[in-house]
Amino acid sequence: MEFLAPTWERIHVESLQLSSKILQSGYYPDVVIGVLRGGYIIARLVTDVIQVEDLGVVEVKFYKGIGERAERPIITQPLTTDVRGKKVLIIDDVVDSGRTLQVVSEQVRLRGAKDVKSAALYYKPKSIIKPDYFIVETEAWVFFPWEIGEFIREMGLEPSSKKVSAFLQEKGISFSSEIIEWVTNTLKIRDSLNK
Incomplete structure (x- = not known):
């Protein structure tokens, strides 16, 4: 099994690169949603640079019970900010299967967002969804x-x-x-x- 273990400094640099990529695309969100837990860290770094004040979170987990993993993730902490009529950027640390991003995107759209885009530092090509913005494509286990x-x-x-x-x-x-x-x-x- 291959591991990719970015340092705090590498993560900061890649978050700055992600911020630049987002702004250079011409996209300026009204709201950023960080997917707890790791996505919040990246979202906080990105919002600092792109100067978006409205930063919310959502928590998603893959579990049924002790030692059982669900096929589809469930939202365990709902969105903490109003997204109605707003341009929303969802940020996670890594898009692995893509199921978390899929569930959060659906939830944001159901809550009335005008436009939804997604970003992550790391993206795995096996994912069912490709984020709009990412820095590194890898098949490795990303260890933060x-x-x-x-x-x-x-x-x-x-x-x-x-x-x-x-x-x-x-x-x-x-x-x-x-x-x-x-x-x-x-x-x-x-x-x-x-x-």
């Missing part, structure tokens, strides 16, 4: 710096700083030993609370 705990759980790793460090190094992913130590210790505390 804000999801290290999730990554450790998804990979089935024991929260041991040595094991996590070794695994990340093997995959070419770089984090400081201090960050890995804090995350693994916090995961251990969380695990002990669940017992």
Whole structure:
């Protein structure tokens, strides 16, 4: 499995590139909707540069129950801003299957948006939807710096700083030993609370 692990700085640069691409296309949204959780980070960076004050969020999850993943994502936090009659830009960090973007786009249209476009830093060609704007097309698993705990759980790793460090190094992913130590210790505390 191939991994792509952009640093915070790379993400900031790519968010600036995305902002430029959006404005150069002549599109200026009235509202930006960040898809929680990672899409909000990108949306915040983009709105700062393109100077859109109306930034809302929506949360979408793929689950039925414990350990079960739904075919179609469900909205778990509705849109937080009014989109009626407005030009809306939906931003996510990565468009993987495209199902999240599809559900959010449908919801925004149902709420009466005048125009809907989408953007993401990363786009996977297997997606059922291609965002209007993106920076990198990749088939790799994109591993963001804000999801290290999730990554450790998804990979089935024991929260041991040595094991996590070794695994990340093997995959070419770089984090400081201090960050890995804090995350693994916090995961251990969380695990002990669940017992």
